[in-house]
Amino acid sequence: xxxxxxxxxxxxxxxxxxxxxxxxxxxxxxxxxxxxxxxxxxxxxxxxxxxxxxxxxxxxxxxxxxxxxxxxxxxxxxxxxxxxxxxxxxxxxxxxxxxxxxxxxxxxxxxxxxxxxxxxxxxxxxxxxxxxxxxxxxxxxxxxxxxxxxxxxxxxxxxxxxxxxxxxxxxxxxxxxxxxxxxxxxxxxxxxxxxxxxxxxxxxxxxxxxxxxxxxxxxxxxxxxxxxxxxxxxxxxxxxxxxxxxxxxxxxxxxxxxxxxxxxxxxxxxxxxxxxxxxxxxxxxxxxxxxxxxxxxxxxxxxxxxxxxxxxxxxxxxxxxxxxxxxxxxxxxxxxxxxxxxxxxxxxxxxxxxxxxxxxxxxxxxxxxxxxxxxxxxxxxxxxxxxxxxxxxxxxxxxxxxxxxxxxxxxxxxxxxxxxxxxxxxxxxxxxxxxxxxxxxxxxxxxxxxxxxxxxxxxxxxxxxxxxxxxxxxxxxxxxxxxxxxxxxxxxxxxxxxxxxxxxxxxxxxxxxxxxxxxxxxxxxxxxxxxxxxxxxxxxxxxxxxxxxxx
Numbered sequence: 001x002x003x004x005x006x007x008x009x010x011x012x013x014x015x016x017x018x019x020x021x022x023x024x025x026x027x028x029x030x031x032x033x034x035x036x037x038x039x040x041x042x043x044x045x046x047x048x049x050x051x052x053x054x055x056x057x058x059x060x061x062x063x064x065x066x067x068x069x070x071x072x073x074x075x076x077x078x079x080x081x082x083x084x085x086x087x088x089x090x091x092x093x094x095x096x097x098x099x100x101x102x103x104x105x106x107x108x109x110x111x112x113x114x115x116x117x118x119x120x121x122x123x124x125x126x127x128x129x130x131x132x133x134x135x136x137x138x139x140x141x142x143x144x145x146x147x148x149x150x151x152x153x154x155x156x157x158x159x160x161x162x163x164x165x166x167x168x169x170x171x172x173x174x175x176x177x178x179x180x181x182x183x184x185x186x187x188x189x190x191x192x193x194x195x196x197x198x199x200x201x202x203x204x205x206x207x208x209x210x211x212x213x214x215x216x217x218x219x220x221x222x223x224x225x226x227x228x229x230x231x232x233x234x235x236x237x238x239x240x241x242x243x244x245x246x247x248x249x250x251x252x253x254x255x256x257x258x259x260x261x262x263x264x265x266x267x268x269x270x271x272x273x274x275x276x277x278x279x280x281x282x283x284x285x286x287x288x289x290x291x292x293x294x295x296x297x298x299x300x301x302x303x304x305x306x307x308x309x310x311x312x313x314x315x316x317x318x319x320x321x322x323x324x325x326x327x328x329x330x331x332x333x334x335x336x337x338x339x340x341x342x343x344x345x346x347x348x349x350x351x352x353x354x355x356x357x358x359x360x361x362x363x364x365x366x367x368x369x370x371x372x373x374x375x376x377x378x379x380x381x382x383x384x385x386x387x388x389x390x391x392x393x394x395x396x397x398x399x400x401x402x403x404x405x406x407x408x409x410x411x412x413x414x415x416x417x418x419x420x421x422x423x424x425x426x427x428x429x430x431x432x433x434x435x436x437x438x439x440x441x442x443x444x445x446x447x448x449x450x451x452x453x454x455x456x457x458x459x460x461x462x463x464x465x466x467x468x469x470x471x472x473x474x475x476x477x478x479x480x481x482x483x484x485x486x487x488x489x490x491x492x493x494x495x496x497x498x499x500x501x502x503x504x505x506x507x508x509x510x511x512x513x514x515x516x517x518x519x520x521x522x523x524x525x526x527x528x529x530x531x532x533x534x535x536x537x538x539x540x541x542x543x544x545x546x547x548x549x550x551x
Contacts, residue, residue, distance in 0.1 A: 004030040004168070006546055007188055007216040009175045009260055011035075012042025014511025014535035015222030016154040021543025023161035030214065031158070031167060034174035034193060034255055038200045041151040043224060043252050044532060045200065048299075048355045049143030049150050049363070050123070051116075052529035054102035058120050058141060062451060066137050068102040078126070078133040079523025086272060089518030092492055093538075097521060097530070100537050109536075112153035115144040117363060119452045123299075123528035124324065127317025127443065133525055134323065138450065140529040146357040146364040150532060172196070173212060175260065178219060178267035178507070185267060185506035187215040201253040201290045218506050218546055221496070222539070223260025225484025225512040227252040227279075228292070233481050238275040241329040244479060245337030249283040249295025251482040260513050264488055269507060270499045272519040273486030278526050281328040281339060282320070283480025287389045295480040296359060296386075301351025301458045302444045304343040305427060309336040311403075311415040313423060319440045325525050328479065339477045340406065340415075342424070346469040348387060349378040350459035374456050392476040399424055399465075402472050409476060428463040483531055485522045487515035493549075494542035508546060510538040517541075 006022055008015045011033035019029050033039070053059070054071040075094050081087035120141055126134015143149045161167035172193040179187035192210035226232045227250060234244045265271050283295040300320035307313060308331065318327045320341065331339055343351075354360070359382040362370035374380055387393045394409065396402035399421035406415045430438040436445075445461055448454040462469050488509040489497040494517070496507040515521060516534030 004028055004214065004216045006030070006218045006220060007032060007214060008220045008222055009188060010042065010222035010224065010511075010513070011040050011169070012222060012224055012511060012535070013044035013151060013154070013532065014539040015220065016041065016151065016158060017536055017539025018220055018222065018510050018543040018546070019161070019167060020154050020157040021540055022547055023157065023164075023166040025547035026166065027547055029161070029167050030216065031169045032173040032175060032188070032190075033169075033171050035204060036171050036196060036198065038198070039253075040155060041148075043256060044147050044151055044535065046356050046358065047147035047150075047532060048360065049146035049357065050121070050140045050529045050532065051105070051143060052101050052139050052527060052533050053106055053141045054098065054139060056106055056120070056141060058116055058118055059138065061118070062120060062138070064120065064137050066139065068098055070136055071102060071139070072098045073131070074134065074136050075527060077131045078525045078527050080525065081523045087520060087523060089489065089491060090273075090515065090520035090523060091518075093517030093521040094523070096492065096541075097517065097534065097537050101533060105533065105536065109150075109153075114149060114153065117142040117144055119456065121457070122447075122450060122453060123321070125322045125443075127319065127322040133326070135527055138452065139527075142363060144363065145366055146360055147532075148357055148364060175263060177263050179213065179215070180267050183505065185219050185504065187213060188219055189213040199290070203254045203292060218508060218549070220542060220546070221260045221264050221488060221507070221509040221513045222511050223513050224252070224256045225487070226258035226261070227256050227481040227483065228254050229257040230481065232258055233277065233279070236274045237277065237332070242333035242335060244332055245335075247337045248293065248479045248481055249285060250291060250293040251280065251283065251295055251297060251480045253291040258484075261488060264496060264507060264509065264513075267504075267507070268498055269496045269504055270489040270519070271487065272489045273515060276485035276515075276520060276522070276524060278325060278483040278485055278522070279328055280324050280480040280482055281331055281477055282324065282341075283478045284386065284390060284392050284475065285478070287386060295478065297355040297480055298341070298475070298477070299353040299355050300341065301347070301453070302440065302447050303347045303351055303459050303461070304341040305423065305464075307340040307342055307423070308334060309338055309410075309414055311340075311420050311423070314339070316439050317443070319443060322443075332479075337478065338410065341475045341477060342402070342420075342464070343473050343475075344464050344469045345471060345473065346462065347459045348383065348473055351457060352383045353380070354382050354386070387473075394474045394476075395471050396474075397471050399472065402474050406474050406476075424464050428465055431461045431463055483526070484512050485515055485524075485526060486520050487513050489519035490514045490517065492518075493545040494538060508542050510542045511535045514538055
């Protein structure tokens with residue numbers, strides 16, 4: 001047995017931020033994690049480092065006019081919060097987050113040495129009416145150093161706190177349950193796992209060598225979501241959205257399995273909106289996998305044709321980069337396990353990027369010389385590697401040849417060569433007109449009005465069948481599991497609630513385990529760039545609240 005001010009379960013970004021706030025206030029924290037020291041920082045390490053910032057200096061320098069009012073309207077338009085009261089706390093956290101994103105988020109991180117790539121990206125454009133889903137303006141600020149750059153100040157603070165005797169970190173400690181006495185959470189219990197010196201995120205041994213039980217004034221659940229637990233993801237996927245396929249990729253390491261949420265629920269915590277998730281339809285298999293079913297997400301520009309498994313274009317406005325979850329639900333309602341991007345070599349070079357720190361070595365390594373390659377013709381190195389090594393990238397000189405390769409890859413004949421050629425020719429006529437009624441062609445031309453898109457993200461409109469831009473390319477896309485939007489129900493301080501709505505004393509939650517705040521800050525649909533920000537906001541909020549709460 002041992003007693004600590006606070007036990008934080010999970011050494012990802014949200015847990016590190018909460019720990020940093022607590023130790024800065026002089027609180028003693030015990031940080032537990034089932035993985036080894038190499039995995040400190042969790043999923044955030046692998047992220048692109050994108051943050052949702054509002055009315056930032058980076059936006060203003062690019063002529064982007066943003067405001068907290070516009071951002072909150074976009075958030076509510078995407079979230080579509082329910083009116084039955086179940087979204088009370090999620091809505092309140094959303095209002096707080098937008099205040100944070102338009103207020104001291106940037107200055108708080110800047111003071112700790114964090115910087116950003118100056119070209120703000122435009123993720124999740126939506127394409128609906130003003131009150132619908134999507135970002136009205138570019139808000140996706142990529143951190144200089146990507147995910148590791150976000151983690152660095154909080155890892156540094158943890159190491160300083162450990163040297164000062166305020167933080168104790170115990171790896172290979174997997175929490176399996178919470179200790180409850182007289183209706184209050186008073187500690188944690190679990191298994192000590194065998195030491196395993198695997199590299200970051202590589203699946204580690206689950207051999208148990210001992211057990212433990214620890215007491216604390218408060219327990220913080222910071223274990224993330226359920227993305228690697230595909231059985232649980234399928235079981236909780238909403239029935240109205242069809243079904244998730246048997247074959248899926250994972251955008252998170254194996255240990256992101258929902259176990260922390262389950263332990264809290266078993267101790268009396270309320271879990272809400274479990275059927276709300278944010279997975280991606282644009283996944284491709286990693287040619288150099290780290291974890292099981294390791295997938296990478298393509299971050300596409302708007303020019304590629306997006307076709308379903310039968311070769312039909314997805315409906316308006318489900319264009320690449322406009323509404324990922326809407327596109328996913330369209331495909332799962334069809335019951336398909338894949339879709340296609342059809343493009344050409346020029347579009348690949350201008351528009352394809354890959355999500356994740358390891359797929360962006362220029363930004364992750366803060367390499368200015370390498371970064372300058374992005375403004376030159378052709379794809380960046382990691383994209384070129386996938387184009388050369390991945391069997392899911394199919395090159396051809398004609399639509400008929402491309403259709404044959406698409407069918408050979410999937411083992412069926414669902415792509416009709418004549419229909420594919422007709423779809424491409426119809427699109428090309430619209431481009432050649434110089435105006436167009438095709439809304440994707442119109443949206444692509446509109447995107448180039450934004451200087452960043454014109455410079456590095458959107459190809460100049462051209463015919464796909466123009467040999468000067470060939471050859472043609474088809475990329476098979478798969479479902480990539482990623483984020484849990486529901487989670488442990490919390491109030492505005494991050495205290496976990498019981499099913500009756502009352503506080504469950506002694507238990508707090510942060511990050512994805514809390515639905516990034518309130519059990520569902522994003523409602524039914526998220527705006528890109530808000531996931532890392534949600535970890536920062538919930539971790540900081542809970543850390544500061546606990547610093548004054550723990551006696």
